[in-house]
Amino acid sequence: MSADHNPTNRRAEIDQHIADGKFDRASSALRELWRREAGSATASFVSARLDQLRDKLSLAKFKLAILRSFTVEPILALLRAEAFAYGIDLEIHVGDFNTYVQDIVDAQSSLYRFAPDAVILAVRTEDVAPDLSRDFADQSPEATRQAADRVAYSYEQWVNSFRQNSQAALIIHALERPTPSSLGVLDSQSESGQSGLIRQINRELRRIASAQHGVYILDYDALVARHGSEHWHDERKWLMARLPIAADHLLHMAREWMRFLVPLTGRTAKCLVVDLDNTLWGGIIGEDGMTGIKLGAEYPGAAFQSLHRALLDLSRKGILLAICSKNNLDDAMEAIEKHPGMLVRAKDFAAMRINWGDKTQNLREIAEELNIGIDSLAFLDDNPFEREQVRAALAEITVIDISSNPLEYAAAVRDCPVFERLTLSAEDQQRTAMYGEQRQRAGAEQSFQTKEDFFRFLDQAADLEPVTDLTLARVAQLTQKTNQFNVTTRRYSEAQVAEMSRQRDWNIFSIRVRDRFGDHGLVGVAITRDEGEECEIDTFLLSCRVIGRTVETALLAYIAKSAAGRGRERLVGWFLPTKKNAPARDFYCQHGFVELQKNETGTLWMLDLKSSTLSAPDWIKLNVTKTAATR
Amino acid sequence: MSKFDEVRAVASDILGVSAVSLNVTSSPETIENWDSVQHLNLVLALEEKFNLQLSPEEIEQMKTLGDTAKLIESKLHTSSR
Numbered sequence: 145m146s147a148d149h150n151p152t153n154r155r156a157e158i159d160q161h162i163a164d165g166k167f168d169r170a171s172s173a174l175r176e177l178w179r180r181e182a183g184s185a186t187a188s189f190v191s192a193r194l195d196q197l198r199d200k201l202s203l204a205k206f207k208l209a210i211l212r213s214f215t216v217e218p219i220l221a222l223l224r225a226e227a228f229a230y231g232i233d234l235e236i237h238v239g240d241f242n243t244y245v246q247d248i249v250d251a252q253s254s255l256y257r258f259a260p261d262a263v264i265l266a267v268r269t270e271d272v273a274p275d276l277s278r279d280f281a282d283q284s285p286e287a288t289r290q291a292a293d294r295v296a297y298s299y300e301q302w303v304n305s306f307r308q309n310s311q312a313a314l315i316i317h318a319l320e321r322p323t324p325s326s327l328g329v330l331d332s333q334s335e336s337g338q339s340g341l342i343r344q345i346n347r348e349l350r351r352i353a354s355a356q357h358g359v360y361i362l363d364y365d366a367l368v369a370r371h372g373s374e375h376w377h378d379e380r381k382w383l384m385a386r387l388p389i390a391a392d393h394l395l396h397m398a399r400e401w402m403r404f405l406v407p408l409t410g411r412t413a414k415c416l417v418v419d420l421d422n423t424l425w426g427g428i429i430g431e432d433g434m435t436g437i438k439l440g441a442e443y444p445g446a447a448f449q450s451l452h453r454a455l456l457d458l459s460r461k462g463i464l465l466a467i468c469s470k471n472n473l474d475d476a477m478e479a480i481e482k483h484p485g486m487l488v489r490a491k492d493f494a495a496m497r498i499n500w501g502d503k504t505q506n507l508r509e510i511a512e513e514l515n516i517g518i519d520s521l522a523f524l525d526d527n528p529f530e531r532e533q534v535r536a537a538l539a540e541i542t543v544i545d546i547s548s549n550p551l552e553y554a555a556a557v558r559d560c561p562v563f564e565r566l567t568l569s570a571e572d573q574q575r576t577a578m579y580g581e582q583r584q585r586a587g588a589e590q591s592f593q594t595k596e597d598f599f600r601f602l603d604q605a606a607d608l609e610p611v612t613d614l615t616l617a618r619v620a621q622l623t624q625k626t627n628q629f630n631v632t633t634r635r636y637s638e639a640q641v642a643e644m645s646r647q648r649d650w651n652i653f654s655i656r657v658r659d660r661f662g663d664h665g666l667v668g669v670a671i672t673r674d675e676g677e678e679c680e681i682d683t684f685l686l687s688c689r690v691i692g693r694t695v696e697t698a699l700l701a702y703i704a705k706s707a708a709g710r711g712r713e714r715l716v717g718w719f720l721p722t723k724k725n726a727p728a729r730d731f732y733c734q735h736g737f738v739e740l741q742k743n744e745t746g747t748l749w750m751l752d753l754k755s756s757t758l759s760a761p762d763w764i765k766l767n768v769t770k771t772a773a774t775r
Numbered sequence: 776m777s778k779f780d781e782v783r784a785v786a787s788d789i790l791g792v793s794a795v796s797l798n799v800t801s802s803p804e805t806i807e808n809w810d811s812v813q814h815l816n817l818v819l820a821l822e823e824k825f826n827l828q829l830s831p832e833e834i835e836q837m838k839t840l841g842d843t844a845k846l847i848e849s850k851l852h853t854s855s856r
Binding site for chain 1: 784785788789791794812815816818819820822823824826828830831834
């Protein structure tokens with residue numbers, strides 16, 4: 145940390161680090177600069193330095209296109225700086241003013257040539273529905289109803305057209321209600337007033353979005369309402385430069401976009417680790433005792449209960465919770481289990497490290513216990529020194545910045561984009577319970593003589609089936625999130641998986657596993673492609689929760705059997721090494737594959753299907769659904 | 776830091792040039808990067824930093840960095856902040 149907090153010195157330091165080739169230090173200094181001075185001027189500086197650093201750092205590259213009816217250029221540097229703070233290198237293409245329809249329907253447009261990963265469609269009500277904004281009062285109710293239907297219909301056409309040309313994610317700004325409304329208070333008295341019709345269009349937009357894969361709605365009115373429409377809107381800039389957003393809200397627009405971009409890039413957190421004293425309750429349990437800590441329905445304890453509710457909402461999205469606190473275990477557990485103001489209890493936490501040891505080490509252990517990467521952790525602690533220390537030691541963790549005001553904690557958690565999710569599966573909703581079951585299982589494993597005894601004891605049953613409408617979201621999600629047992633680490637969106645499943649030579653299988661302790665859900669995916677005599681494994685992955693239980697053998701044996709059944713002679717697959725997938729490195733070798741080829745990207749393995757003796761282990765009850773994918 | 780120094784720091788970030796290369800006479804005519812897009816970015820960055828709103832007429836008056844600093848200074852004095 146720089147001893148001199150002069151902003152000029154921070155910038156000079158960053159440039160010095162870059163000149164010295166110390167790119168990681170430049171990167172963390174740049175992030176710190178952004179944390180301290182986020183704003184338009186700083187964003188320009190950050191964006192310019194990012195251009196110098198992007199090839200020297202391992203950032204997630206992401207291509208974003210913005211189609212628009214208004215000026216967005218002043219928001220771009222802010223967006224790039226925010227994205228950089230989350231480890232994302234954004235390349236942005238902006239369409240011309242109001243050419244969004246041409247850009248979408250023309251398969252040769254610059255939009256498609258750019259090959260975006262995601263597209264934002266940001267169109268103002270005034271531009272796409274002048275009949276319902278400026279010209280509303282001039283028209284008959286019938287005409288305005290028809291106008292509303294036309295607008296919704298147009299969006300549907302555009303979305304379908306887009307999907308035909310691209311599998312990228314599409315984020316659509318919902319229409320904003322004109323304020324003030326044309327007819328004043330009269331407008332709110334019926335559903336066919338201006339607001340009513342805009343609401344109707346937005347309902348249709350949600351329906352259109354949910355009928356497709358990878359199409360999402362950004363609730364623009366909610367965003368504006370949060371900041372206050374009068375402050376958000378800058379009439380002078382709108383008339384001068386077609387920029388409808390005031391200077392001090394440009395960053396908020398960028399942050400709202402980030403709430404979609406972060407989950408789309410997979411840079412999300414799988415677990416939030418929280419401190420206890422002055423974070424989950426007011427005061428210090430070891431000193432203030434059960435009756436002294438502030439936690440309850442009244443101020444100031446109510447602020448902490450709001451935070452508990454925010455944590456529970458994270459749980460419902462499949463995000464795990466953990467505790468890391470410097471405390472006596474007994475004191476802490478008594479408060480957690482017995483204090484009447486606690487809305488979260490021990491069962492809501494998948495891991496705990498309550499001791500007097502170093503937090504950095506505890507965080508590493510939590511990640512290991514939960515079998516997730518350190519970069520999947522987020523950390524919430526009221527103490528700025530603890531936060532700084534963790535940030536310095538574990539650069540990959542998302543450390544949530546909070547003020548010293550507990551009233552702001554819940555919002556800080558809710559606003560953090562690493563907790564956003566664009567889909568929710570049954571597994572997500574039960575994840576915490578499954579981790580509880582997992583701890584029981586881990587206990588059981590230790591007491592067995594041989595691994596085989598343990599596998600038999602587990603009493604596993606697996607359902608193997610081709611991907612369906614119901615499993616599509618989970619299958620895509622697994623390709624995006626699974627890092628360890630993943631031979632090729634190819635990331636696919638729902639739309640891409642859907643597209644592959646429609647092709648004859650591609651087969652996509654999922655495996656769902658239950659055992660004595662509970663239902664793991666859908667935990668494995670295999671994607672194969674037939675070509676000539678070979679069946680190539682494009683993707684083979686297993687959730688880390690079921691590694692080492694021979695589930696992978698069952699899935700692989702099934703792939704081999706079905707490839708042979710289709711007349712293929714060889715089963716081939718690449719292993720592409722990454723920093724995280726060492727657990728899968730020996731997978732093919734252990735199953736009797738031979739090495740065919742090795743180069744700097746990885747190793748190609750082959751199994752001769754005619755002579756192979758690969759078979760599913762008999763301690764897993766296999767249930768295979770052969771019906772063709774129901775698409 | 777004087778108002779001019781603060782304005783210069785913002786302009787340095789926005790225009791992507793070092794602060795030392797900027798002075799009171801710096802303008803779109805003397806700074807290559809300072810086009811109409813950057814002018815808008817500069818206006819917005821100043822509004823955000825100094826928590827004020829510039830009218831189209833005031834933006835017209837911002838012909839040099841010196842003019843800009845004087846404008847900001849007068850607005851901050853006359854406002855009730």
